Amino acid sequence: MNKRRKSGRVTLSDVARKAGVSPITVSRALRNPDMVSSDVVKRVQQVVGELGYVPDPAARALASQRTDVIGVIIPSVTNNVFSDVMRGIYACVEETNYRVQLGNSRYSEREEEKLLQTFISQRPAGLMISGIDQSHAARLLLESVSCPVVQIMETGPDPVDMMVGFSHRDAARTATEHLIAQGYERIGFIGARMDPRTARRLEGYGDALRAAGRYDKGLVRTTRQRSTVTLGSEMLLELKAARPDLDAVLCNNDDLALGALFACRRQGIDVPGELGICGFNDLEMMAAACPSITSVRTCREEMGERATGMLIRAIEGERPAETAVDLGFEVIARESTARRG
Amino acid sequence: MNKRRKSGRVTLSDVARKAGVSPITVSRALRNPDMVSSDVVKRVQQVVGELGYVPDPAARALASQRTDVIGVIIPSVTNNVFSDVMRGIYACVEETNYRVQLGNSRYSEREEEKLLQTFISQRPAGLMISGIDQSHAARLLLESVSCPVVQIMETGPDPVDMMVGFSHRDAARTATEHLIAQGYERIGFIGARMDPRTARRLEGYGDALRAAGRYDKGLVRTTRQRSTVTLGSEMLLELKAARPDLDAVLCNNDDLALGALFACRRQGIDVPGELGICGFNDLEMMAAACPSITSVRTCREEMGERATGMLIRAIEGERPAETAVDLGFEVIARESTARRG
């Protein structure tokens, strides 16, 4: 009777025994093959295959004080914007040995701090966090952590470590300037889920209109509700009812823009003649819509990829020269704002 | 000079020393408080707070042979359908101590097997996998694993362990019958990303039309491309060009349906008069569209929640009575198929 636990798992020692070398040599053959003669490496790999050995990540983490985990904290798993970023992250990570651990802060600072705590207790290889508006506590945690960190989605001064994003404020300003250039005069703003990025877009909208001497806060509608297409319809109708002179609207994101478009169709409001509509993010459907919808193209997938690439390079000791990358944006003008076109 | 490694981390022993008890007692106070006197528990918790102790999951995993990880394998992180399911999963998991580890198989069997292998090496507390069409190797892995397993998205005979989903075939059949009942006669099908679930929907479509004596394979268009709104427009136009007598179309999913709607608008095809359109999944935007689009409502979020709940209960030893849950579906009739209504 063996009273000791034992998991029944094939271990390094099993491989070592069968290959006729010591366990530590097997470890080296698998992790640092160039420290071991090439025929030993070959023999070890053969035995690994025969026995179906799979390393135990927990044991490795405990012994070496490090893991292959890249912790990613985003505020929403549902939002299209983040799922595009995730796609970029997975695309980049999948050809490496790193694993992604996803945390969902649900737009809550408390939740974010808790997640950070949990992640850090796992000694992650790297951390990725969305936004630049961490709470003080979260910021301290991030600064004290010993692994590389990338902030994504935005650019800003004073990165914790690295940063990949673009300026939401500039993007919204440019989009608003586009509406002005198209000859629209009373340009509204509708925004849902007012997170810090959305707030900065609203600022950019304000910048452009103030510069043109046309800012009117009665044309702005925001809500904390989660943004949906239906909500876009409702908000547009509400704004239009309150301000019948409204002749264009900058939407906080594409869902709202699509909702606004449908509302117009339903009410017989001509787009772009009677009302111009501009979205934000340029989801794929914007081009397909009828009329097609002007939007601000942002490189979401690329953002995930670049951030992951930088993180992995930093983990492996090659700190990139440029630690803050601005991926920019582009206003894609389409039918929905083609008043003079 | 201490040559031993040491991570600088606060450990159980530090807490034990300060609280004046043995490490194992601290462990018990935290994991099984009812095995320890209540004042010791209180004292330990106090010290944990003062020292900021956070348990090391790797050490725990190694010593106890188990983790709090729930492995989830889905084919796509971008697809709206899965992100709704994910939302349900996270909603359920976030109030527990389990963690989700997400794996993205990208619709590849190889990838799925690899992920399964990786997950299993981590001794997960439970596994969730989408679909019922695992490869033989994956099936063997799942059957040999010692933790509970839930298959989601579909129902079918012969679950590995537990199952939560609905019948895609029945759903598509019912949707097709709805089109027939609305008086449509030449009903087409457009489908992208032909995964097993999509294939079963196509079968359901065929079932209904064959039963009505109206099946015509020339009315079916499928592609392996990933589905997008733009693709929906293209496929509809192509099908309509090839078969001008087409008077309704069942779309494999809502993106395609939306694309089809936009294409009709662009071509001046009247919906629902000249063409009926039915989607699948009932994404939120279907109700907001103009005309609103008929679709098959599926309980994606609930599916994630139920599956996670069942998994956690099984992990904790309470095997649910019902191991295969059919969540059903509902055809939501809207304007896009209201030819007689």
Add this chain to the structure above:
DNA sequence: AAACAAGATGATAGCGCTATCATTGTCAAT
């Protein structure tokens, strides 16, 4: 031939936790 560097391998000792069994103290039953 002696001395040494570099390369390959091994022995040892943990990483931070928990399973297991052993010990102690307490109280009711005999």
Add this chain to the structure above:
DNA sequence: ATTGACAATGATAGCGCTATCATCTTGTTT
């Protein structure tokens, strides 16, 4: 008073891996 049952706590020994230092080959240098 003696016994046993039970509750609370502790001592010990790993879980499967790798960091560290030690040893043993080689080939190279003078």
